[in-house]
Amino acid sequence: xxxxxxxxxxxxxxxxxxxxxxxxxxxxxxxxxxxxxxxxxxxxxxxxxxxxxxxxxxxxxxxxxxxxxxxxxxxxxxxxxxxxxxxxxxxxxxxxxxxxxxxxxxxxxxxxxxxxxxxxxxxxxxxxxxxxxx
Numbered sequence: 001x002x003x004x005x006x007x008x009x010x011x012x013x014x015x016x017x018x019x020x021x022x023x024x025x026x027x028x029x030x031x032x033x034x035x036x037x038x039x040x041x042x043x044x045x046x047x048x049x050x051x052x053x054x055x056x057x058x059x060x061x062x063x064x065x066x067x068x069x070x071x072x073x074x075x076x077x078x079x080x081x082x083x084x085x086x087x088x089x090x091x092x093x094x095x096x097x098x099x100x101x102x103x104x105x106x107x108x109x110x111x112x113x114x115x116x117x118x119x120x121x122x123x124x125x126x127x128x129x130x131x132x133x134x
Contacts, residue, residue, distance in 0.1 A: 004030030007123060008050070011035045012042045012065070013057040013086060018110075022055060025112050026119060039063030043071065046078060053122055055106070057086040058094060069100035082122040086110070 009031050011022045019035040026033050036045050039062055042054065054072070058065035065085055072078045082103035087094045091105045103122035106115055 005032065007052045008032045008034070009053045009055060009119065010042065010045055010049075010051040011055045012037070012039070012060075012068070014038060014060040015057075018057070018086075018108075021110065022115070025110075025115055026055075029116050029119075031119070039065065039068040042068050046072065046081075051081065053103075053119060054081055054083045055086060055119070056083055058089070058097075059087065066098050066100070069098060069102060073100045082125065084118055084122050 009026055011019055011026070011033055012035070013019045013022065014037050016037065019037065023033045023035050034045060034049070034051070036042055039060055042056065043063070045051075046054075056065045056068060063071075065087075069083050069085070072081055072083065083100065084103050085094055085098065085105045086108060087105060088108040091107070094105050103125060104118045106118050
């Protein structure tokens with residue numbers, strides 16, 4: 001059995017119901033989950049805590065997911081953080097609009113099995129050590 005309980009995942013979606021759904025599915029699979037509802041919230045939370053993965057909605061008011069992903073990868077302490085983007089758009093469209101490297105794209109509506117597979121794959125693919133922000 002893999003050691004999921006030490007893995008911390010930050011989930012960001014501006015829809016509270018989607019955040020709760022994602023949190024529930026991911027926690028059932030043994031991960032620790034924090035949620036925020038905005039791009040600004042993601043950036044603030046990443047200054048406070050270290051996470052192993054970010055699940056990020058691309059379509060939000062304020063700073064959208066594309067910009068959040070780009071800003072994260074400009075930060076030397078965060079550039080290794082794997083990012084899974086959530087989107088209702090076609091994967092090709094999302095990849096074209098995203099200026100950051102991403103671990104994958106999760107299509108909405110969310111398939112529970114696909115979500116966990118994407119989370120596990122993204123966590124396994126991260127080769128570099130995340131540095132603490134503190």
